[in-house]
Amino acid sequence: MTFQTYDCLQMLPIILLSLSGIALLFLGFQKSRALLLPATLLFLVIAFVANFLDWGKTYMYFRDMLLVNNLAMIFTGVVLLSTFMVVSLSGSLADDEDAQPAEYYAILLFSLVGAIMMIGFENLIMLFVGVEILSVAMYILTGSDKRNLRSNEAALKYFLMGAFATGILLFGIALLYGATGSFVLSGIGNYAHSATNAGGSMLLFYVGMFMLLIGMLFKVSAAPFHFWTPDVYDGAPSLFTAYMSTVVKTAGFAALLRILSVSFSGVYDFWWVAMAVVTVLTLLIGNITAVYQASFKRMMAYSSISHAGYLLIGLVGLSQASKPAIAFYSLAYSLSTIAAFGVLMLVARNRPLNAAVFGDQTTLARTDEHYDAFNGLARKNPLLGFVMAVSMLSLAGIPLTAGFWGKFMVFSAAADRGAVWLLVVAVLMSAVGIYYYFRVVIAMYFREGQTDTIRVAPFYRIVLIAATVLTLALGLLPNLFQGLI
Amino acid sequence: MLSQFGIMFLFILTAFAFIGGILLFGKLLRPDRPTEEKLTTYESGEEPVGNAGVQFNPRFYVVALVFVLFDVELVLLFPWATVFGQPTLIAETGGLWGWFALTEAVVFVVILALGLAYAWAKGYLDWEKPQPQLPTVATKVPTTLYEQVNERYKRPTTP
Amino acid sequence: MSPHLLCILIPLLPLLGFVVNGLGFRKVPTSLVGIVGLAGPVLAFLCVCLLWGNFHAGNDAVIKTTLFDWISVGEMHINFSFQIDQLTMLMLGIVTGIGSLIHLYSIGYMNHDEGYGKFMAFLNLFLFFMLLLVLGSNFVIMFIGWEGVGLCSYLLIGFWNTNTSYNNAARKAFVMNRIGDLGFLLGIFTIMTTFGSVEYTDVFEQVVGMDVNAPVILTITLLLFVGAMGKSAQIPLFTWLPDAMAGPTPVSALIHAATMVTAGIYMVVRANVLFSMAPLTLDIIGGIAIATALLAASIGLLQNDIKKVLAYSTVSQLGYMFLGLGAAAYTAGMFHVITHAFFKALLFLGAGSVIHAMSNEQDIRNMGGLRKSLPITYWTFLVGTIAIAGIPPFAGFFSKDEILAHVYEHSKVLWALGLLGSAMTSFYMFRLLFLTFFGEFRGTDEQKHHLHESPLSMTLPLLVLAVLSVVGGFMNVPEVLGGHSVLAEFMSPLFDQARQANPALFEANALDHGTELMLMSISAGVAIVMAVVAYVMYVRNAAVPAPDSQVRSLPQQVVYGKYYIDDFYDRLIVRPVRGLGDAFYSLGEFVIDAVVGGVAWSVRSSAGVFRRAQSGSIGLYVLLMVLSITLFIALRFFNWKVFN
DSSP: OOOOTTTGGGOHHHHHHHHHHHHHHHHTTSSOOTTHHHHHHHHHHHHHHHHGGGTTOOEEETTTTEEEOHHHHHHHHHHHHHHHHHHHTOGGGGGOTTOOHHHHHHHHHHHHHHHHHHHHBSBHHHHHHHHHHHHHHHHHHHTOOTTOHHHHHHHHHHHHHHHHHHHHHHHHHHHHHHHHSOOBHHHHHHHHHHHHHHTOOOHHHHHHHHHHHHHHHHHTTOTTSOTHHHHHHHHSOHHHHHHIIIIIHHHHHHHHHHHHHHTSGGGHHHHHHHHHHHHHHHHHHHHHHHHTOSBHHHHHHHHHHHHHHHHHHHHHTOSTTHHHHHHHHHHHHHHHHHHHHHHHHHHHHHSBOOHHHHOOGGGSOSBOOBGGGGTTHHHHOHHHHHHHHHHHHHHHTOTTSHHHHHHHHHHHHHHHTTOHHHHHHHHHHHHHHHHHHHHHHHHHHHSOOOOOOOOOOHHHHHHHHHHHHHHHHHHHOHHHHHTTO | OOOHHHHHHHHHHHHHHHHHHHHHHHHHHSOOOOOHHHHSOOOTTSOOOSOTTOOOOTHHHHHHHHHHHHHHHHHHHHHHHHHHOOHHHHHHTTTHHHHHHHHHHHHHHHHHHHHHHHHHHHTTTSOOOOOOOOOOOOOSSOHHHHHHHHHHTOOOOOO | OOHHHHHHHHHHHHHHHHHHHHHTTTTSOHHHHHHHHHHHHHHHHHHHHHHHHHHHHTTTOOEEEEEEEEEEETTEEEEEEEEESHHHHHHHHHHHHHHHHHHHHHHHHHTTSTTHHHHHHHHHHHHHHHHHHHHBSBHHHHHHHHHHHHHHHHHHHTSSTTSHHHHHHHHHHHHHHHHHHHHHHHHHHHHHHHHSOOBHHHHHHHHHTSOTTOHHHHHHHHHHHHHHHHHTTOTTSOTHHHHGGGSOHHHHHIIIIISGGGHHHHHHHHTHHHHHTOHHHHHHHHHHHHHHHHHHHHHHHHOOBHHHHHHHHHHHHHHHHHHHHHTTOHHHHHHHHHHHHHHHHHHHHHHHHHHHHTTSOOBGGGOOOTTTTOHHHHHHHHHHHHHHHTOTTSHHHHHHHHHHHHHHHHOHHHHHHHHHHHHHHHHHHHHHHHHHHSSOOOSOHHHHHHOOOOOHHHHHHHHHHHHHHHHGGGGGOOGGGTOOOHHHHHHGGGGHHHHHHOGGGGOOOOOOHHHHHHHHHHHHHHHHHHHHHHHIIIIISOOOOOOTTSOOOHHHHHHHTGGGHHHHHIIIIIHHHHHHHHHHHHHIIIIIHHHHHHHHHHHHHHHHHHHHHOOSOHHHHHHHHHHHHHHHHHHHHHOHHHHO
């Protein structure tokens, strides 16, 4: 038996994030909360740098538990970048008496550990552990607005549904182990290849595979396993909704991509139609329901479902090209979503709901997140209007934004597989998407509204601008990022 | 010709049929003589009080959670001791193996201990008794008057 | 400095100027606007000079600079890269050199205008795109520049956008260019599908091995030529150029005479390998070119607007350039591009100076006798006129003569027609000169009182351009006159591949020196004779063109009405399209709205169904999830056929 001493030293991001999470918890004992935000950002930057130390190398850690290669590093980078941006938009937490910023930040960092495990797992046990770390953290953060009944309700719903999905996921893993005798992805892949060729019974394997996929599809909120998404995204505080809809989704798709490409590519013919059906359902439900929403935040929840659909297209067209495509799409989607939520938080904070009209303050969200809140925004706040407009254009997939290239890449991945009908649906649904994304733009630029000039903290402003510039830069020069992969 | 999944389906059907059959079988066989005692909920020998759906003080959960955590920690330490305590390996590596295993366990325990310390320092382990709040009414009538009234109309205590 | 850095700096400098002046419009003080606007082109010109040294030091080897991999789709990679070769160097020199002069001129011409900063910013932006167009190492970069200059042209034609007819002119230019652009774009697509690349070098290498007049090459070259037609104002897409004179005069000089309109010629010369492989296309080009040259020249004979005359003359000269290309005389075409840039920019700037002095009067019937009050303008204008008329030894003579000589080898009929055009050119140019500068002043007293020579910033460019118009021709003196055809030798490597691909095209029987001399003396003689005729008519007899109200003879009326081509287009295309638009609009009120409304309604009603499932009850959610899991497994495993 050999054990290499360098093993754990190079899994730096995971270790660093765990330690810094603990450190943050104890930092929270300080009277002043001012230090927490910069400390969190510093830890994230350190983890980000540490993540890319192994660039260009491929390592398997902990006896086939975790794999680190360039793709995993890219995904980890996207996740860390998203978290960095979300955290930097959280300045107002320090002023909120009910909030516990130290604990929130610590939980965010812990959840990132789970996300990184989901990105690089080689063993299904690690997938499970990662999913659970991430999910449990999310349950807590969803309910973090303790005085808000909707937040509480969302957390409980999320927890119950999530537990149900975890059960299915675990069941799938167990069945797969029963069929193949292995938890290791490549071992399962080998079994799939040899068993298909041998023509033997693959009953357990297929059922296990379906259960596992369904469990994961739940986590990325693909229809028809999406029902929790709108309620949870709507109920959770906007900051954590932004985190959930970007980091969790990116990690979930990285995990799906890994397991499909390593373990199940040999039985592509068996699952692709089912995945395509899920994709179509997700696109239809996500886009069409989003049209009807009056609340911007709820629209974003449905939009996140629809983007799960577009990302699924990349999986249905599984090939070498879908890896960079999904990574790029995740990045583009994360940037725009975070920027949009950043503006939403500013606008909503500026417009507390009138308690007399909307009833007891504790039972409803404390802020106005409807489309109307954006009326006339761009006149007094051109920067916010522009940031929002660019994110909406990017989410809608208009050319010259990152979102366009993201869609283009996943579509072309699917086109190579010949799934034309899928693309037809996807393109039609993108057209529907334009409708609800542009509602915001129209509200901001063409409607009258009594918006005041909103004060934006300098750092907040920088993050918003950076997200917008990155979105446009990736839209103009997609190869900057593509070349990296 | 049944496919393999047909067999699976039959298996599921059989499972349901079996459970239903056993229950039915028991129903047919057993004598049915209910009394009030027999129909009460079993609660470890205690006499059940009220509905099962009452609200518990959430502090129970915090304590229970911490308890379970350390329980699990202990459960882990037993197999850890047997799996890693291999004299041959320790001898082969010149004792390094033993130190390595010990360090890992210590790290594990320390992290949990840190968690406990955090919960303790935050005061989550203190059992705060709820402070009964006396309802106050904004009125100009002095409270002594109420007491007098209460005194006057005091009901004679039942023996 | 390294050539790569220079390549990047050259387009970047004008872009910087655009950013500063554009973003700081109304904030940058007027005195600074001119300096910033001028600095970009001048520094770029210096960079071009340095680059020339580099290029020369490297034995004229092609320099390629890749900035980044811009688009990659499947097997296709489109780099954002620049290519420096002989052709690029020539164009760079013209664009930045003449660009600098015209920027300088604009400072004097425009600095009283309200939109001075905006104007300089647009000019800078134009220069940026034009440089991109000539620097790009593939068709896509060229296309970006192509579209960009079109945009700037649109913005600058309609610069005085409070005037509706100017806006219409801008729109007309834009739409006509779009038609050409579509052809160009289709050509690029065809290149992509045929060769799998848009990089010049890759494409041309592949072309060499193909058959002459292969259908795909014919398609590509014809489509590309449609693009060139739009940009370089050839029949049938030429009517926008005279209207484009609505823009300020420096714009006409820079964009609509010296640089942008020659982009079409640049493109054909750039793709000479492709065109050489398609002699049929070349013949078509030659036919269209001579028709354009004659048509435009004949219209020019009777025009009375000083800028319109120059505009038709530009169209006609562009026709000459294409005529040269049609005879596979690429060097001659480029040579004429260069000399034309000199003397046409000079003429436009001179016209600008006249208009400036005459308080925005453009009708030559109201001018006359200006040579005394505008001496510098007069002398330089005279030089320009002699140059364009093709009287030796000025620049125009050499370039036009070379084209005609090559055409003569190719076809004698074309040569004769070309000579006719040349005669008309000489006539209308001298007519313009005499009517403007000779005779008695015919304007109002107020104008007469106001007459003045332009400031130094305007006359300096005139003088420089006048010198260039005189000596410009000596860069390519043919052997028969004791020269060495320096330009031809310089450009020769550009056509190596074409010669290799289609040797037959270049094997035309060279003219003997006697014939060549004879051709030269004929064309020079014709030019001089026509100048004399114009002198007799307009100076000796002091004829003044009739006012618009007078009844004209039928042929005169047709020519004066510009052959009614605009009306023809209006009847044949504009009105039917507009009618169709109206019809569609009223149809749209009904059908389209119904369809759109129907789609919206169905989306909404299905949203209602989906929304109902979102009741908020966990029990229902779990039930639906379990149902769908069951459904999936059941369908997948028990009824395999449903999915397959």
